[in-house]
Amino acid sequence: MSRLPQQRFAVAGAGLLGRLVAWRLLRDGHAVTLYDAGDLDTPPAAAWTAAGMVAPLAETVVSERCVYDMGRMALTRWPEWLAELEAPGLWHPHGSLVVAHPQDEGELTQFRRELDDALGAPARYRPLSGADLQALEPDLAEGFRHGLFLEEEAHLDNRELLARLLAAIRELGGECYAHTPVETRPGEVESAAGRRTFDRVIDCRGHGARPRHPTLRGVRGETLQVHTEEVRLSRPVRLMHPRYQLYVVPKPDGRFVVGATSIESEDRSPISLQSSLELSSVLYTLSPAFAEARVLEQGVNLRPAFRDNLPHVTHRDGLTSANGLFRHGYLLAPAVVDHLLAEVRGAGERPFAAVLAETAPEESAS
C-alpha cells in the first residue's frame, strides 16, 4: 500500500480474528503490531485446531437465528478475501452432507424439523436417497439410505489460510511477535519487554483474554487429524447419532479432520480414550476404508464462549475487544471483523450491531 500509516494499532492474539483484523488494518494503510503468546507457525489458537467449516445451516440448529444471518455473510466474504489473498483455491463451496445410520434416521427428521423451525420456508436442504449420496460421495459407505444435502454450505483449508494471512501481514509490513504474552490496556500493551503505546489496542486473544472477562469460559473440543489416500470426500459429512453429532472435513493432501467433542470444561489435557473412540467410530462408519488411515495428530483446544455462546465486541477509548466466537470461528469471523473495522473507522454501517455491540450477558465492563 502506498498510503502513509494513519494510525498505530496493536493486535493482541494471532488467531483467526487477530490475523484478519491485522491484515485488514494493514491494507487500510495503518501500522500494525501483532502479538501472540504462542508460536505463529503452529499457533495455540482454536482456529488452528478447528476443522474450518462454514456451515450456517447446521450451526443454526445448535444456536440462534443470528448465527445463520452472520454465517450467510461469511459465504460471500470468504471468497472475496481469499481472492485478495491470492489463495482462492482454499475455498470449497461444495455444500455439506448430513447422514445417519438407518436405525438413527429419527435424528435426521429431528434435524430437518429444527432447521425448518429456525429458518422457516423455503427448506434449505435437499433430501437425498442412498443412490444420491453415492453419486455425490462415491467413497461413502453404502449403508446410508437417506441424507440431507445442505448446498449453500462450504469449508475452507484453515491452516493454509492462517499461514497465508501471516505471510500477507508480513508482506504489508506488519510487525509480528511470537511467544510474547501481553496485557492489554487502552492505548497500551505490556509485555515482558515493557510497555508500549499505540493509538488503539485490539484484543482478539480468545480464551487467552479470560482474565479480562469475568464470564468468558472455555469449552473443550477434541479432534483427530488422519491421513489416507483410500478415501476421497469433496465436502464435509456430518453423522447424526443420538449421543453425538460429529463431522469429517476433507483437507488437502489426503488429510481429514474429524471433530469435535464439546465438553463444558477448561481441561487442556490430551484427548480422552472415550472421545477418540467416538471420533474414530465416525470415520469408520462413514467409510470402512478409513480403517488403515494414520492418525497424524490429536487436537485439543478451548472454544472461547460467553454465556449466550455468541460473539461480542466492546469498543472503548483506545481499546477494542472481540471475543466469544465459540464453535463458530470461520463462520462468524467475517461478520465480527467487518463490524469491528466499521467501529474502528468510526464510519459506515456496523453490521449485526444488535448482537455484536451488545454487552455479553452478565459481563460487566472490564
Place this chain on the structure above:
Amino acid sequence: MNTLKDDQHDALELYGEAFTSRLLLGTALYPSPAVMQEAIAAANCDMVTLGLRRQNPAGGDGDAFWQILRESGCRLLPNTAGCRSAREAITLAEMSRELFDTPWIKLEVIGDDYNLQPDPFGLLEAARELIDQGFKVLPYCTDDLVLCQRLREAGCQALMPWGAPIGTGRGLMNRYALRTLRERLDVPLIIDAGLGAPSQAAEAMEMGFDGVLLNTAVAKARRPAAMASAFARAIEAGREAHSAGLMERRQTASPSTPTLGQPFWHTGG
C-alpha cells in the same frame, strides 16, 4: 381456596429434607448457558443435576460451568452419567462429594451404550457401597419391581425409575410396571428420563409419582424456558389432581343427570 401450592405440607421430602419444587432439571444439551439459566428460572426448581464424567473433575477444569449452576441458587445434584461399572460410579461419586461438598448423588450405571439403559446389577452394587459410605443416593433405575425393592433394601430412600430410555421423549412406556412400583413401594419415586411432553409429566404425577426429572425435553425445545414453565405447571396440576382424588373410570358413558324422557329405573339397572 387452599390449593396445594400454598400448602407447606406438600413439600417433596427426600432423605428427610423438604423441597418445594417437584421438578428437577438436567443441565446438558442447552444451546447456551444463558438459555439454561432462563430455563432453570422458569422451572422454578430446587435441584439441578450435572454430569462430571468427561469434565476431568479431579482437575477442577469444569469450574467455569459449575459456577453458572451455583449462581442459579439450586442445590447441585452431581450424577454419574457415563459410568459403565459400579467401580467407576463409586469413584466419581466420591470425587463429586469432595468437589461439591455434598453427600447427594444421582447414581447412574449404564448397561447399554446405545440406549443408555441402566445396568441393574452394577447399580445395586454401587448403591449398597455408597449408602454404606453415607451418601444420599438417588438411583436412576428401570421400572423392574424386584430391582426397586432391592435398592430400597439397600437403603435408598428415594428411587428414580425411567419413563422411557433417556432422550426418547416416549413418555410412560410401561404404565403397568410403573403403577406396580407406586403401589408396592413406600418411598418417593421420581420419574427420570424419557418424558417429552408436559401431558406425560402430568400423567406421572396423577399416578402418584412424587416428582419428575427432565433434560432433553426442555433443553432441545425451540424455547427451553417456555417448555420448562409448561412442565412445571403440568407437574403441579398432576400433583394437585392426585391429591384431590381422581374419579374412577367407568365402563360406559353415563349421563351425570338423568336424561329427560327416560324412566329413572333404566339408569339403576
